[in-house]
Amino acid sequence: MGSLPAGQNQLFYDLCLDNFVPKNHLIRQIDLFLDLSDLRKHLSPYYSHTGRPSIDPELMIRMLIIGYCYGIRSERRLCEEVQVNLAYRWFCRLGLEDEIPNHSTFSKNRHGRFRESEVFRQLFETVLRRCMEEGLVKGEGFATDASIIKADAHRQRRVSGDETIDWGKPDEATRPVREYLSALEENNRPRKAPKAISLTDPLSSWISRGGLATFGYCTNYLIDIAAGIIVDVEASTINKTAEVNATKKMIDRVEERFEIKPDRLLGDTNYGSADMLGWLVEEKQIIPHAPVWDRTEGKAELFGRSDFSWEVDADQYRCPAGKSLVRNRRNFTKKRTGIKKDNTIAYSASKFDCETCPKKAQCCPTTPARRIHRSIHEDARDVARELSKTEAYAQSVKDRKKVEMSFAHLKRILNLKRLRLRGMTGANDEFIMAATVQNLRKMAKLCTDPPLLTG
Numbered sequence: 031m032g033s034l035p036a037g038q039n040q041l042f043y044d045l046c047l048d049n050f051v052p053k054n055h056l057i058r059q060i061d062l063f064l065d066l067s068d069l070r071k072h073l074s075p076y077y078s079h080t081g082r083p084s085i086d087p088e089l090m091i092r093m094l095i096i097g098y099c100y101g102i103r104s105e106r107r108l109c110e111e112v113q114v115n116l117a118y119r120w121f122c123r124l125g126l127e128d129e130i131p132n133h134s135t136f137s138k139n140r141h142g143r144f145r146e147s148e149v150f151r152q153l154f155e156t157v158l159r160r161c162m163e164e165g166l167v168k169g170e171g172f173a174t175d176a177s178i179i180k181a182d183a184h185r186q187r188r189v190s191g192d193e194t195i196d197w198g199k200p201d202e203a204t205r206p207v208r209e210y211l212s213a214l215e216e217n218n219r220p221r222k223a224p225k226a227i228s229l230t231d232p233l234s235s236w237i238s239r240g241g242l243a244t245f246g247y248c249t250n251y252l253i254d255i256a257a258g259i260i261v262d263v264e265a266s267t268i269n270k271t272a273e274v275n276a277t278k279k280m281i282d283r284v285e286e287r288f289e290i291k292p293d294r295l296l297g298d299t300n301y302g303s304a305d306m307l308g309w310l311v312e313e314k315q316i317i318p319h320a321p322v323w324d325r326t327e328g329k330a331e332l333f334g335r336s337d338f339s340w341e342v343d344a345d346q347y348r349c350p351a352g353k354s355l356v357r358n359r360r361n362f363t364k365k366r367t368g369i370k371k372d373n374t375i376a377y378s379a380s381k382f383d384c385e386t387c388p389k390k391a392q393c394c395p396t397t398p399a400r401r402i403h404r405s406i407h408e409d410a411r412d413v414a415r416e417l418s419k420t421e422a423y424a425q426s427v428k429d430r431k432k433v434e435m436s437f438a439h440l441k442r443i444l445n446l447k448r449l450r451l452r453g454m455t456g457a458n459d460e461f462i463m464a465a466t467v468q469n470l471r472k473m474a475k476l477c478t479d480p481p482l483l484t485g
Contacts, residue, residue, distance in 0.1 A: 047120040057121045059474035060099065063160050066091060072152055076143035085131045090139060091153065092122045093131070098467040101445030106133040141205065145455060150462045154263070155287065157469050161259045162288070164477050168256035171319075171426070172281070173296035175433040176248040176266070176273040177440070180448040181234035181457070183245040188236070191223035206231045206453035213454075231452040235268035247449065247457040250276040251436055251465070252284065255296065255429040258436060259472060261288075263465040265458040270300050277301060278309060281316075294319050296426045304373065307414050308407030318414045319426035326402070333393045335402055346377065347402055349393065353383040355402055374403040440464055 051058050066088050073087050096118055097108040109130050112118045119126070144150065161167050189195060197203055200211055210232035226236040226243075234245035250273055252262040262280035266272040277297070285291045294317035295301070295310060302320040310316045327334035338347040338355065347355040355377040357368045368375045384390055384399040394400040405411060417423050441447050446464050449457055 047116055047126070050116045051120050054478075055117055056099070056471070056474060057096070057117050059478045060095070060470045061121055062478065063157070063164075063470060063473045064092075064095070065156060065160065066153075068156070069149070069153075073143060073147055073149060076147050085135050085139075087139070087144075087149075089122055089124070090131065090136060091149075093118075094136070094463060095467060095470070096121060098444060098446075098463050099471065101443065103445060103450055105136045109133050140451075140459065145459065150459050150466070154462050154466045154469075157466050157473075158259070158261060158288070161257075161469055161473060164473060166257040166259050166473065166476065167254045167261060167290070169254065169290040169292060171255045171294045171296060171429065172261065172292040173253045173255050173426075173430050173433045174251065174277045174280070174301060175298065175430070175437070176250045176276070176300075177437040178237060178239075178246045178268055179249055179441075179446060179457070179461075181228070181231050181245040181247055182449050182452050183228040183231040183234050185242070185244050187229045188226045188245070189229060191225055191227050193227075195227065195229075204230075204452075206233065206456070209233060209453040209455060233267070233454045234452075237268050247454070248273060248276075249437075249440070249457075249461040249464075250280065251433055252277065252280040253433050253436060254292075255432055257472065257476060258432045260436065260465045260469055261290070263461050265454055265461050270303070273300055274303065274306050277306075281314065291316065293317060294422075294426070296320070296430045298430070299323050302414060304405035304407040304411055307410040308405075311410035311413050312407070317417065318410070319417060319423050320414060321418065322411050322414050324411070331392060332395075333389075333400075338402060340404075347404075349379060349389075349400060351383075351387050351389050351393075353379055353387070355379045355400065369406060370403075372403075373406045375406065377402045377404060436468060439468060444468070 069088055069091065077084065093108060093112055096102070096112065097105065100111075102108045102111060109132070112122060112124070113130050119128075124130075158167070197207055197211060200208060203211070213233065224236055228234050228236075228245045231245060234247055236243060237246050238244075246268060248266045248268050250264045250266055251260055253259065254261050262284050264276040264280050266276040277295075281291070281295070291314070297318075297320040299321045300323075302318070302323040304323070307318050307320070307322070310318045324335075327336060333350060337350050340347055344354075345357060349355060357375060357377055359378060359380070370376065379394075379400045381399045384394060387393070444464055444467065446460065449460055451457065451460055
């Protein structure tokens, strides 16, 4: 029976770190698709030409990739893991005796030159271009959705949205507060006061959905359905309007930077609003595969909008009793469009027709006459309604699950359930880095042989 040696007293070792990393290890497979050759050129204007040499930015980026890839949320712990893990050292291009940067270096660079140069966005787009070269992005269909991630803000550190808050001197405030005050100055339109505001991270949203209320942000994904590659990501507050606006921004950005515009967009009911469908159909010529957000259907035993026939040439509705609902029943000297602030047009029936109608109890039992509000984007809504009856739409409902799978991977495998950075820019940085790592892992899974080893 053998025994371990009494000590490890050998003075010299002849070894190569490359021999200690398995050929099918995840970190080796990711390294095959990671190109940081343009990183220094991109960051060059943000470094001084005098003084002591700084920490290599490529080293910090590689360490951050490891942290997001393996769900290491603490930068202090990340430095400890790279110190003892040979595979991590190999990926970071470090030798056995090379020193690991101090954890505080990441914060200084992230809030400084990394954020100013948008280096995380540049890294994401570099990885995305590699995905395109590998044939993983087809551009035929995109799917979009949003998921809530908790903010780094305690729920007890909050005040009512109606209260007047003294933030003190802006120059002495924390970064998230300065970002919040700057956003208030830029937004000239008065916004509705939120239910609660976090004193730690004011831009985060107060949310309560089936559990303990907390603060959070939304991460919005735009995914190519061919292989589930994330083609864009954007942080937003938690509300439907912000999610829709984020999707519009992502579609425009992908078209501008990569000259890719999808034939169809897959989404849930949040993306079936009249304005969104009008933007997709009329402006972008993208086929909407999303259920229509519709509140015009009647309740049980009452007529809904679908019971009224639309007559295009006459610009009017025809009710089940055969009476007309028109745009303007009064003759104005100056012709009016009738378009209201919510981008709808009201079509009204005659009060005399409704009073004598035998179907009034099914149509407008509590009002003198029936009125229908038609969106100015109703034609686009009709296009979406017709598409929902096709086999292609049924397949899109299944393909839409690829977005949910990406969110599940983000939270369960990458461990991004709660943010560590504060403010909208901090949330955006974290979401971009996580999406970059997800695309790298996807390429490692689909484009390597032998299969990867995730341990």
